[in-house]
Amino acid sequence: EVQLVESGGGLVKPGGSLRLSCAASGFTFSDHYMDWVRQAPGKGLEWVGRSRHKDLNYITEYAASVKGRFSISRDDSKNSLHLQMNSLKTEDSAVYYCVREKSEGGSYNFDSWGQGTLVTVSS
Amino acid sequence: DIQMTQSPSSLSASVGDRVTITCQASQGIRNYLNWYQQKPGKAPKLLIYDASNLEKGVPSRFSGGGSGTDFTFIISGLQPEDFATYYCQQYDNLPAPTFGGGTKVEIK
Numbered sequence: 001e002v003q004l005v006e007s008g009g010g011l012v013k014p015g016g017s018l019r020l021s022c023a024a025s026g027f028t029f030s031d032h033y034m035d036w037v038r039q040a041p042g043k044g045l046e047w048v049g050r051s052r053h054k055d056l057n058y059i060t061e062y063a064a065s066v067k068g069r070f071s072i073s074r075d076d077s078k079n080s081l082h083l084q085m086n087s088l089k090t091e092d093s094a095v096y097y098c099v100r101e102k103s104e105g106g107s108y109n110f111d112s113w114g115q116g117t118l119v120t121v122s123s
Numbered sequence: 124d125i126q127m128t129q130s131p132s133s134l135s136a137s138v139g140d141r142v143t144i145t146c147q148a149s150q151g152i153r154n155y156l157n158w159y160q161q162k163p164g165k166a167p168k169l170l171i172y173d174a175s176n177l178e179k180g181v182p183s184r185f186s187g188g189g190s191g192t193d194f195t196f197i198i199s200g201l202q203p204e205d206f207a208t209y210y211c212q213q214y215d216n217l218p219a220p221t222f223g224g225g226t227k228v229e230i231k
Contacts, residue, residue, distance in 0.1 A: 045159075045167065045210055045222040061218035097166055108214035109157055111178065113166035 002026040002112040004098045009117030016088050016121070022081040022098030022114055030054055030076040033101040035110065036083050038094035038119075048096070051081065052106060066092075088121045095119075125149050125216040129209075129223035135231040142198040144226045146211035151191045155215035158187055158196045161225075162207045170209075171196065198228075206230055 008020040022034070036048040049062040051072045060072045071084040081098055095116040102109035126149040136142050146156065154174035159167040169178045171187035174194060184199045198205055208227045214220040 044225050045212070047220045047222070050218070063219050102169070102172065107172075108155075108212075108217075108220045109169060109172040110159075110167070110212075111169045111172075113168070116166055 002100065004100065004112055004114035006096065006098050006114045006117035009096065009119045011120045011122065012088055013123050014088060014090055014121055017084070017086045018088065018119060020083040020085070020096055020098075020117055020119070022083075024079045024081065024098075024100070027100070027112075029074075029079040031104045033106040034072075034074060034081045035099040035101060035108075036072065036081075037097045037099050037110065037113075038092075039097070039116075040091075040094040043094075046094075048083070050101075053104075056106075085119070088119075090121050093119060093121045124219065125152060125213055125221055127211055127213055127221055127223040129211055129226050131226060132224060133227040133229060135229050136201050137231045138201055138203060140201045140231075142201055142205075142228060144196040144209055144211075146189075146194045146196070146223050148192045148194075148213055148215075150216075152213045152215035154190045155213055156187075156189070156194050157212045157214070158185075159210045159212065160205075160207045161210065167210065201228070 003025045005023045035050045052059045069087045073082045097116045098114040099110045100112040102111035128147045156174045158171040161167040186197045208225045211223040
């Protein structure tokens with residue numbers, strides 16, 4: 001069974017930093033592109049960014065709203081995905097989901113989601 | 124950026140009803156569209172991918188269709204467990220896939 005478990009959320013002041021982690025199990029993590037998707041309280045879904053797999057040199061891509069502030073990394077030896085968030089703004093407050101892409105070649109078909117971790121940016 | 128307009132934003136329906144949700148893209152996206160279901164406090168769940176393909180394990184009462192700019196999502200025979208919010212998502216305009224605003228399906 002595919003499992004994605006996020007951790008690292010919490011309360012942080014504007015301008016601060018936070019690092020989220022996602023522990024993956026139940027599938028060959030290194031074969032899949034992995035993404036972060038967020039959802040502000042009571043709002044819709046917003047794609048944050050993506051890490052391709054080793055065959056594509058772990059290339060990352062980001063939404064314009066977080067580019068230059070957020071960074072995605074992965075450790076295939078530990079089946080883990082990370083989201084480093086710097087220069088946080090109040091509008092970054094959201095539940096952050098770790099998400100697997102369905103196809104090993106990358107597809108943006110998000111077939112497995114973690115339970116989410118809440119990030120609150122407030123003074 | 125491609126805008127995804129979902130309608131309606133909410134609807135009330137009864138068990139057994141046929142429910143139709145539409146999603147319109149601001150420009151053509153071929154068939155690069157997915158549908159998700161989200162229940163309160165839970166993560167979204169992929170139901171339909173590539174506009175019309177049913178994800179493994181998803182009941183056949185869910186279906187999707189369309190291409191280009193206009194897409195439909197249908198629940199044929201609404202069940203109690205189907206009351207949730209549904210989102211469309213395009214992935215033709217990259218690198219930023221975008222979601223529709225959601226459709227909340229409530230009990231009449």
